[in-house]
Amino acid sequence: MTRTKKLPSKNISILDVARKSGVSITTVSRVINKIGTVKEKNRIRVMSAVKELKFQPSVFAQRLATGKSNVVALVIPRYEGVFYSFYALEIIRGVGTMCEALKLDLLLHLTDARSTLSLRGIGGMIFSDIIGNRAQLEDSLEKGIPTVVINYYAEDLEVSCIAVDNCGGAEGAVNYLIELGHRKIAHITGDVLTQAAAKRLEGYKLALQKNGIKLKEEYIFHTDYSRGQARSAAENLLKASDPATAVFVASDSMALEVMAVARELGRDIPRDLSIVGFDDNPSGLYGPVALTTVRQPLIRMAEESVKELNRLIALKKNAPKKILLPAELVIRESCKPFSGG
Amino acid sequence: MTRTKKLPSKNISILDVARKSGVSITTVSRVINKIGTVKEKNRIRVMSAVKELKFQPSVFAQRLATGKSNVVALVIPRYEGVFYSFYALEIIRGVGTMCEALKLDLLLHLTDARSTLSLRGIGGMIFSDIIGNRAQLEDSLEKGIPTVVINYYAEDLEVSCIAVDNCGGAEGAVNYLIELGHRKIAHITGDVLTQAAAKRLEGYKLALQKNGIKLKEEYIFHTDYSRGQARSAAENLLKASDPATAVFVASDSMALEVMAVARELGRDIPRDLSIVGFDDNPSGLYGPVALTTVRQPLIRMAEESVKELNRLIALKKNAPKKILLPAELVIRESCKPFSGG
DNA sequence: ATGAAAGCGCTAACAA
């Protein structure tokens, strides 16, 4: 056992700083925590001692002593369909940069619904979407941990939620198709276990209904967001006896798959089929025809969630806010007016 | 406002468990830490008390007492080009799931090169790529923190590295093009500040050289990995007086951009230009022509890094390992034999 | 096999 030298990186503690600067540890603590009641002269001495010794306070000791923690846990369901999407990275990016800015530690949990999260010592929780892991959310709430949920609008729970208006976004997309003259409009859903997919389906139905178009169940194709299922859906859609002339697809990556299938079957986009996606995934810009889609403010949603969490933590009580961010139609080249037929 | 009771979630401590099970806190501690010297009967009593009270030890107190931490920090440069790539998500995913499996806490740092990371209380560090943040790496090493670097092969540093054989992968890609009969082969580089891009360029040169093809500087187009620069590069490449018949592009997303530009200019892929990318980004499967590319074992690399870190932590001394994972050519449809011309 | 007691490094009353 090379237990010989434990010394090399002997941690310097607040005591070392106190000694070096000739004050008590309390004063050092005050300086560290920027408490005003320290004579300028002492403050300077302490600060320089800190610098010289390269002192960094032990966060563990701080947290033990204060009972507070500035650790924020971001919970992302390790759910293939969702995780692999453009979505996850944007969320991580948004939350990550905002945490960095706010000096919060970001703990990342890629979890499945069954596992119990260790909540002890967590200052706040951000749940990115809720897919079967509602129990984890409720657990967090019960324990009184400041919590915010993103991309899932929990109407029944006393918790801050920040979500995108999926329903409105979908409705807008379908309305656009209708304005273009389409009547036979199909929808390829995502996994309706996710609220986002369910809401998009709802928006689709709403738009049809408001425009007096009768819903045809044959025009609705359910998937789990995967490309594989999108492919089957696209094939069925295109080979149907009375095929739709337009389709609203619940995600861009699936929409791209639909385009690919259409091409393989010799159809032209948008001549033979108009397509609207959802996400504003940069991949949609590639391909022969740029994809018309619905943009979600993901980064903003992620950043807002951290801010909201910070507010909750500072407030020291639960005063949930519900925020619904609008989604925006981005018109590109994958749709054209319906002409005759 | 239902904020009347703040009491409900009073943290239960080891003392509560001790009282409930009629033993000392020491014994409880022993049970928690699975130290054998506890009578079965007591063990059971403690365990059931733990369960009843839903006791979870305070990690902060544990870490304060032991001086050890099972927190792993993953440092990802907040560097646009890299962060936005397919790469980042795969790394996060791989590291995240492995940490979850190994019961390690994953702290995520999206950092820029200038910021000083707080290393105090960190059990281990994983640097995902080194882009200008070598100082952070050296700092970590100096402090004796178990550290592993992924996607950057640091030959000169006593640190564990796990990287992909970018040079070999690139060489393979270019060799393939040469075997197809191409002689006029261009290369669109990534940001050569990143080792990956530099190595890919090196592999490109190596392949040409070994096959006795003279390097033409005009065939090398430098970019920062962004789509914008890829676009300019593609335009210059295609509009050149003596254009290349094949191009090796340092990333799939750029390769897709090249394809888009080619189409816009009325060129056919692969008839007029053969293209090989790098990454095996799923987006490469869309588009009219599936992209031939070089696959990197990203997830595996990420997972290995956590395992290696765990090994280092357990070892309690620095015994760095250097691991180079092979990259694999994935042949799809974007290349064809060179025929006359 | 078990427990008492001394820390781990810091913060927060309370005194001075």
Added chain:
DNA sequence: TTGTTAGCGCTTTCAT
């Protein structure tokens, strides 16, 4: 304005 001191919750000798 500053210092003294009592914890925070746990681990770890050292006795027993």
